[in-house]
Amino acid sequence: MMTLFEHPGSSNCYKIRLMFALLGVDYACVTFEHAKSHNRSSEFLKQNPRGLVPVLEAEGNYIWDSTAILVYLARRFDGESWLSVDGLAMSRVMQWLALSQSEILHGLMAARHIILGKRRGVLEDAQGLGRVALGVLEDRLQRNNWLASEGPTIADIACYPHVSRAPESGIPLDAYPAMRRWIARVEELPGWVPWTPRAG
Numbered sequence: 633m634m635t636l637f638e639h640p641g642s643s644n645c646y647k648i649r650l651m652f653a654l655l656g657v658d659y660a661c662v663t664f665e666h667a668k669s670h671n672r673s674s675e676f677l678k679q680n681p682r683g684l685v686p687v688l689e690a691e692g693n694y695i696w697d698s699t700a701i702l703v704y705l706a707r708r709f710d711g712e713s714w715l716s717v718d719g720l721a722m723s724r725v726m727q728w729l730a731l732s733q734s735e736i737l738h739g740l741m742a743a744r745h746i747i748l749g750k751r752r753g754v755l756e757d758a759q760g761l762g763r764v765a766l767g768v769l770e771d772r773l774q775r776n777n778w779l780a781s782e783g784p785t786i787a788d789i790a791c792y793p794h795v796s797r798a799p800e801s802g803i804p805l806d807a808y809p810a811m812r813r814w815i816a817r818v819e820e821l822p823g824w825v826p827w828t829p830r831a832g
């Protein structure tokens with residue numbers, strides 16, 4: 633059985649819980665009570681020197697970073713649909729994964745954390761970056777149901793958590809109708825679970 637090392641409030645950990653649920657694959661969880669990496673044990677840090685969550689223990693390996701874990705799960709349990717290995721199809725997924733780790737993380741997530749008092753920073757700068765991400769996403773979604781392909785891929789899973797919570801970053805989604813339809817589409821996927829602490 634694979635083990636996910638996680639923190640319940642983390643959006644990056646939620647991406648992995650959501651992917652497991654959509655794939656219908658069971659897994660064990662080690663939940664850290666503290667959000668901060670300096671509270672991690674030396675045993676955990678040995679496997680994951682960065683100290684951040686999520687980390688997935690699978691087949692005797694420790695895979696760190698939500699993007700790497702999404703890639704692993706998609707290829708290990710699904711084959712082609714969540715992440716095709718066709719060069720062009722894969723590059724289309726990768727560009728949205730890049731957005732999820734840049735403008736979405738440093739924009740939407742940062743703004744949300746500044747508002748929640750979890751980190752310092754200039755709110756307007758973070759929101760500005762977040763709006764860049766939302767603009768790019770809205771443009772794509774006005775012409776397509778999904779980000780990288782005709783159906784859902786890990787690109788959608790990587791971008792969805794913070795985009796769906798953009799209002800908590802101080803950016804209402806009224807101006808983004810295609811995005812609101814896409815959020816509803818993601819939430820209608822069989823197996824979808826909300827971003828709440830996992831029971832058990």
Ligand SMILES: N[C@@H](CCC(=O)N[C@@H](CS)C(=O)NCC(=O)O)C(=O)O
Pocket residue numbers: 639642643644645667668669670683684685686696697698699733
């Ligand atoms: N790019 C990484 C980011 C991981 C990350 O920032 N994890 C946060 C939780 S969302 C964490 O472990 N924070 C602990 C800390 O900052 O000390 C990923 O996608 O996995």
